[in-house]
Structures are given as C-alpha cells and as structure tokens.
Amino acid sequence: MGAEVVVEGLTKSFGRQTIWRDVTLTLPPGEVSVMLGPSGTGKSVFLKSMIGLLKPDRGKCVVNGVDVVSCSESRLYETRKLFGVLFQDGALFGSMNLYDNVAFPLREHTRKSETEIKRIVLEKMDMVGLAGAEKKLPGEISGGMRKRAGLARALVLDPEIILCDEPDSGLDPVRTAYISQLLIDLNAQVDATILIVTHNINLARTVPDNLGMLYRRELVMFGPREVLLTSDEPAVQQFLNGSRFGPIGMSEEKDVATLAAEQELADSGHHDGSAEELTGVVPQLQPTPGLPERMGVRRRKDRVMSILHSLPPAAQESIIESLTPEDQQRYGVRPHMATATAAATVPAGHRPSPAPRPPQAGERFQGDLSGVAEIPQSPWRPPHQQGPGGGA
Numbered sequence: 001m002g003a004e005v006v007v008e009g010l011t012k013s014f015g016r017q018t019i020w021r022d023v024t025l026t027l028p029p030g031e032v033s034v035m036l037g038p039s040g041t042g043k044s045v046f047l048k049s050m051i052g053l054l055k056p057d058r059g060k061c062v063v064n065g066v067d068v069v070s071c072s073e074s075r076l077y078e079t080r081k082l083f084g085v086l087f088q089d090g091a092l093f094g095s096m097n098l099y100d101n102v103a104f105p106l107r108e109h110t111r112k113s114e115t116e117i118k119r120i121v122l123e124k125m126d127m128v129g130l131a132g133a134e135k136k137l138p139g140e141i142s143g144g145m146r147k148r149a150g151l152a153r154a155l156v157l158d159p160e161i162i163l164c165d166e167p168d169s170g171l172d173p174v175r176t177a178y179i180s181q182l183l184i185d186l187n188a189q190v191d192a193t194i195l196i197v198t199h200n201i202n203l204a205r206t207v208p209d210n211l212g213m214l215y216r217r218e219l220v221m222f223g224p225r226e227v228l229l230t231s232d233e234p235a236v237q238q239f240l241n242g243s244r245f246g247p248i249g250m251s252e253e254k255d256v257a258t259l260a261a262e263q264e265l266a267d268s269g270h271h272d273g274s275a276e277e278l279t280g281v282v283p284q285l286q287p288t289p290g291l292p293e294r295m296g297v298r299r300r301k302d303r304v305m306s307i308l309h310s311l312p313p314a315a316q317e318s319i320i321e322s323l324t325p326e327d328q329q330r331y332g333v334r335p336h337m338a339t340a341t342a343a344a345t346v347p348a349g350h351r352p353s354p355a356p357r358p359p360q361a362g363e364r365f366q367g368d369l370s371g372v373a374e375i376p377q378s379p380w381r382p383p384h385q386q387g388p389g390g391g392a
C-alpha cells in the first residue's frame with residue numbers, strides 16, 4: 001500500500017509574490033487524488049514543494065514520519081526515492097532512447113545488474129503500453145507516448161507515491177481518456193498513492209477518489225470527490241463548467257462591477273461559449289477488466305463513511321446513492337437521508353450536516369476528518385475540523 005502524505009499549513013512565495021498559503025490536506029494511502037486549478041495557480045510549484053525541489057516558507061509535508069520541508073539533505077534524498085514523478089513535459093533526455101530513459105533512475109540510484117534492470121524496464125514499459133518502443137528516441141514519438149515513457153520511468157523504483165503534473169497537457173481528448181484509464185489501471189496494479197495536478201475537468205470528474213482545487217492563492221477545498229463535484233461554490237462551478245461567467249477572470253479574479261455586468265448578460269440569455277452544463281457526480285473510472293480490484297476504493301469506502309456526517313448534504317447524498325443497497329444497510333444509511341434532515345431542521349441559508357451516527361458494532365469507523373478542507377467564504381464548515389493526520 002502507498003504512503004500517506006500529510007501537508008500542513010504549507011505556504012510558498014517567490015520574493016513578495018505569495019503563490020499559495022496555508023495549504024492543508026492529506027493524501028490517503030493508495031487512493032487517487034486530483035488537484036485542479038486554473039493555470040498559474042501554483043500546481044507545479046506545489047508538486048515541487050512536496051518533493052523538496054522547492055523550499056516552502058512555512059508548513060510541513062510529512063511522508064513516513066519525515067517532514068521533507070525541514071529534514072536534512074540526506075533524509076530528503078532517501079525520502080525522495082519514495083516518489084515517482086511524471087513532470088509536465090515528460091522531462092525525458094532527448095539524446096537517450098526510451099529504454100535508457102526508463103533505466104536511468106535504476107542505474108543512478110541502485111546497484112542492480114543490467115539483467116535485473118532489463119527485466120524491470122521491460123515490465124514497466126509493458127505496463128504503460130510501450131512494449132516494443134524501447135529503441136525510439138523521445139523526438140520520434142507522440143506526446144502521449146512521451147507521457148507514458150515518463151510514467152514508466154516514474155515507476156521503476158516502485159514508488160509509494162506517484163505525482164503527475166498535467167498528464168493530459170497537450171493531448172487530445174481521446175489520448176487523455178487513455179492516460180486517465182492508465183492511471184487507474186496503475187493504481188489497481190501497484191496500490192500507490194497518486195496525486196495528479198491538472199486543469200482537465202473530465203479527468204477531474206472521472207479519475208480521482210479525492211478532489212481539490214487551488215484558487216486565489218488558497219486551497220479552496222480538498223476531500224472526497226463528491227464534495228467538490230456537488231459544490232455550489234461559484235469559482236468551483238465556473239471552473240467545472242469551463243465558463244467565462246464567474247469569479248475567475250482572464251488573469252486574475254474579477255471585481256464586483258465586472259461580475260454584475262456579466263450577470264446581466266447571462267440573465268438576458270447571452271451564452272458565454274462554455275460547453276453544455278455538466279452537473280453532479282459521474283461514475284468513476286474502473287480498472288480495465290482482468291486487472292485486480294483497486295484496494296484504495298475499498299479503504300476509501302470505510303474512510304468516507306466515517307466522515308460522512310461532516311460533509312455537505314449534497315455530497316452525503318451522492319455518496320449514499322453510489323453505495324449498493326447492501327452497503328447502505330451495512331453503514332446504516334438510506335437515500336435522501338441527508339437532504340431530508342437538512343431541510344427539516346435547518347432555517348434557509350444554513351446547511352449543517354445531520355447529527356453524527358455513532359459507529360455500529362462491526363463497523364470500522366476511524367473518525368478521521370483530515371481529508372476535508374473547508375471552503376473559504378462559504379456558509380458551510382466541517383463541524384469537527386481537526387489537524388491533518390491527527391487521528392481522532
């Protein structure tokens with residue numbers, strides 16, 4: 001099983017420019033998480049900070065008990081080996097063929113024999129669908145293949161955590177769908193913790209167990225995918241719909257006057273050129289038939305059900321609906337429970353969650369809220385927010 005990553009109060013600036021502040025989230029072990037964010041919000045900077053390539057100003061990023069922000073160089077060197085990173089451009093050596101590119105970390109960081117290296121390289125290249133392309137140079141292959149090669153190279157040291165920087169960038173929608181499937185398949189096979197940063201909405205809707213968004217130099221939210229996908233937060237909605245109307249502007253957030261003018265346009269029926277409105281939670285991608293079941297999905301179910309009462313009603317509803325009738329019974333939940341409770345007990349404008357249900361005998365409730373971040377300027381707050389990783 002992959003390692004847990006606990007990020008706490010992470011803040012990064014370059015000179016006087018704050019990129020993001022106070023980012024707190026936990027990547028649950030072996031689950032797939034996606035961090036969405038408009039271009040330039042610091043997604044790549046976030047990944048680089050997690051592996052100690054950039055030094056944040058404040059905060060922690062703890063992996064296996066080691067804080068990569070404050071540890072010694074030698075500790076950092078060791079901890080970095082737990083990570084496999086797919087950089088945005090694939091970061092392949094142009095003069096080396098794919099085989100040598102993929103073999104590079106093994107030759108650099110291990111004392112394995114060339115026979116052993118060959119076995120691993122061919123295995124990983126096969127895993128990403130590149131069997132037979134070993135002799136090709138990066139310049140001779142398509143962008144999609146370069147991403148796959150970068151992914152194979154990220155896999156050779158058997159990482160516990162895989163970070164992918166925009167695995168979809170520069171790919172057409174079909175190739176993006178293939179890479180999405182590949183990431184889910186890899187997770188099923190190696191059970192590593194995966195974090196993908198992207199601005200691709202389709203990928204964000206279909207791939208992850210957990211979803212977050214960076215915006216206005218803050219983590220808008222991070223938690224089970226259903227929370228963000230059912231959110232009525234304007235910035236989240238605008239982003240998910242790829243719309244021009246909303247708080248996110250061409251290069252910065254918009255002012256009140258611009259927002260009012262847009263609202264007028266929208267009210268008068270003006271279309272802003274976005275794709276048709278997508279709403280709600282779509283089914284999550286499953287591993288290709290024949291591959292093992294994702295263990296992360298199983299663990300996530302228990303984890304999410306243990307924090308269910310702390311989530312907004314719409315997210316609760318969506319999670320309950322996704323359960324089989326057997327699971328609904330096992331967890332003691334039923335459809336429309338969350339929204340009915342919210343409507344019955346709550347004055348308009350407030351949306352607290354139903355009262356927590358005590359764990360039933362035989363259930364493994366862990367009471368861990370670390371995966372849920374609050375939404376700035378939102379009426380909704382998690383009722384019992386606690387520090388990440390601080391098991392209840």
Ligand SMILES: Nc1ncnc2c1ncn2[C@@H]1O[C@H](COP(=O)(O)OP(=O)(O)O)[C@@H](O)[C@H]1O
Nearest residue numbers: 014015019037038039040041042043044045046
């Ligand atoms: N090494 C650096 N020095 C100074 N500024 C940087 C550096 N790296 C990134 N930035 C700035 O940080 C911001 C976020 O960049 P980045 O993480 O690449 O955004 P994203 O990946 O979300 O598109 C940008 O304004 C960029 O100019």
Ligand SMILES: [Mg+2]
Nearest residue numbers: 043044088165
């Ligand atoms: Mg980037």
